[in-house]
Amino acid sequence: MTQSRQFVIEADGGSRGNPGPAGYGAVVIDQVTGETLAEAAEYIGVATNNVAEYKGLIAGLKAAKALVPDASADGALQVRVRMDSKLVVEQMSGRWKIKHPDMKPLAAEAARILPASAVTYEWIPREKNKHADRLANEAMDAGKRGKQWEPSASTAALDTPRAPALDLPPVEGPPGDAAAGAAKARAAMSTRREPAATPQVGWSATADLGAPATFVLLRHGETALTPEKRFSGSGGSDPELSAAGRHQAERVAESLAARGTIQEIISSPLRRCRETAATVGARLGLPVQIEDGLRETDFGAWEGLTFAEVRERHGADLDAWLASTRTPPTGGGESFAEVARRVSATRDRLTTRCAGRTVLLVTHVTPIKTLVRLALGAPPESLFRMELSAASLSAVAYYADGNASLRLLNDTSHLR
Numbered sequence: 001m002t003q004s005r006q007f008v009i010e011a012d013g014g015s016r017g018n019p020g021p022a023g024y025g026a027v028v029i030d031q032v033t034g035e036t037l038a039e040a041a042e043y044i045g046v047a048t049n050n051v052a053e054y055k056g057l058i059a060g061l062k063a064a065k066a067l068v069p070d071a072s073a074d075g076a077l078q079v080r081v082r083m084d085s086k087l088v089v090e091q092m093s094g095r096w097k098i099k100h101p102d103m104k105p106l107a108a109e110a111a112r113i114l115p116a117s118a119v120t121y122e123w124i125p126r127e128k129n130k131h132a133d134r135l136a137n138e139a140m141d142a143g144k145r146g147k148q149w150e151p152s153a154s155t156a157a158l159d160t161p162r163a164p165a166l167d168l169p170p171v172e173g174p175p176g177d178a179a180a181g182a183a184k185a186r187a188a189m190s191t192r193r194e195p196a197a198t199p200q201v202g203w204s205a206t207a208d209l210g211a212p213a214t215f216v217l218l219r220h221g222e223t224a225l226t227p228e229k230r231f232s233g234s235g236g237s238d239p240e241l242s243a244a245g246r247h248q249a250e251r252v253a254e255s256l257a258a259r260g261t262i263q264e265i266i267s268s269p270l271r272r273c274r275e276t277a278a279t280v281g282a283r284l285g286l287p288v289q290i291e292d293g294l295r296e297t298d299f300g301a302w303e304g305l306t307f308a309e310v311r312e313r314h315g316a317d318l319d320a321w322l323a324s325t326r327t328p329p330t331g332g333g334e335s336f337a338e339v340a341r342r343v344s345a346t347r348d349r350l351t352t353r354c355a356g357r358t359v360l361l362v363t364h365v366t367p368i369k370t371l372v373r374l375a376l377g378a379p380p381e382s383l384f385r386m387e388l389s390a391a392s393l394s395a396v397a398y399y400a401d402g403n404a405s406l407r408l409l410n411d412t413s414h415l416r
Contacts, residue, residue: 005068005341006031009060009081010124012132013052014140021143022047025135026060028067031080033340034379035325038063039154041135043143053085054106056132057092061113071114079119084126084133093121211356212397212405215347216262217368218252218360220276221245222390229306233364234295235333236303238271248391248415249276253283255393255414256360262286264354267362268294276391277362288362293346296364300333325380336366336383343370351398371396375404391415 008031013024022045028038040059044052064079065071083089090096091107098107126133139149222245225232232239241249256262266289267277277288302310310318310330317330325336334342343366350359369383375396376382388394388410395408 004075005077007037007064007067007077007079009057009064009079010129010132011053011056011060011081011083012085012129012136013049013054013056014133014136015047015049015052016140017046019046019048021045021140022049022052023136023139023143023149024052024056024059025132025137025139026056026063027131027135028060028064030337032344032374033325033337035337036131037067037326039135039151041139041149041154043139043148045143048102050085050087050100051102051106052136053083053088054103054110056136057081057083057088058106058110058113061110061119065113071118074115074117077114077118079114081119081121082124082129083121084124084129086123089121089123092119212399213351213354213356214358214395214397214407215350215354215371216256216358216360216408217371217394217396218276218280218362219365219368219388219390219392220268220270220272220362221248221252223272225304226390231299231302231305231307231310231329233297233299233303233333234270235298235300240271241275245272245390246275246279249279251414252276252391252393253280256280257283261358262360263357264359265289265362266291266294266350266359268292268296268364268367270295270364273362273364277360280360280362291346291350291361293342293349294361294363294367297336297339297366298329298332298334300329301331302329302333336370336380339366340370340374340380343367344374347371347374347398355400368394372406372409375406386410389415 008029009026010029011024011026013022015022021043023041023043025041026039027036029035030037040063042055042059044055060081061079064077068077071077081089081092087096091098091103092110098104135149135154138154142149221241223232223239224242225239226242226245262284265277265281265284265286267273269290269292273294274288274290281288301314305313314330321327321329328335328338350361365388366383368388369386372386372394373380373382386409389412391412393408393411393414395406397405397407399405
């Protein structure tokens, strides 16, 4: 069965005169990766604020549907609409009656685009809706000049929060098992935006939610490819641990045995993780379960190559990959956006099953960084601002209300 896509739509509309020259704006965001997937804006002539806001909603819903071919199928798409129009949110939620004759056909059109069960509505203050507001104003500005808004002219994302630029080190190799991917981090400093996170509970409230599901995240030990900084994902030769990697596995097993907190072990199906997990399991007296969702990114035709070799052989594809987390590697690999959706679905499934338990997840660079990023509600480019060494330990706790707490990141003290 196809995995459900989860989008956030932020929409707005405005009228300079009410009624007056009017326009709308809408943006579709991937709820899992935080990536802006589509923007829409249009000058609609003389209209009221409410008409423009409904037009923005309709445009956002249509843009979301266009991104998912089977969007109307049950469970294929879930959309959270966020708007600063109380009227539209309450009417579309069914809490307010629609009395105005101009609103009824617009509300009916919006309701027909996606199944009612696939869409929820949320009111947000205007300052939280800056992206869509800027798009609407750009559309009205274009209309004033006798033109229509064009995507290439959009500056709406300038109002969206972005992480400050960092002086990143030069790239030494590919992301994933091989290196941090600083070049991709630079390319990712774009207009992507993370949807607002669920309001966080305070520490005192968190204490009342019961024992969390705690995932101790262990990156596998070294393979022969690790020190050579080669792309090593799930589509290659599935290398075994090197002598150094086996030694690292022994050391981490000793450390976890001394702590005495692990109750369950779940591993990626790839050999380097299974070997690492088996070493720990033998020391702790625990069986190893296999979870396919914890596998590393499939790097396609780049598997086993260095970054320089990929640049030489697949330069255009590499540039496209560096420019967007939605672009897969050459030869049918996985994009980082696809990995984020896979990992988040695995996280949700395991969190429910492992509530109140401390579980060791033996996995890879990209899944671990993705779990950490999502726990923090951080933007996609934060993946490339974390160091994650071979055989390192990290930990995230997940509470019953859906909130998460990062407890540890890249601990290598057991290797020293």
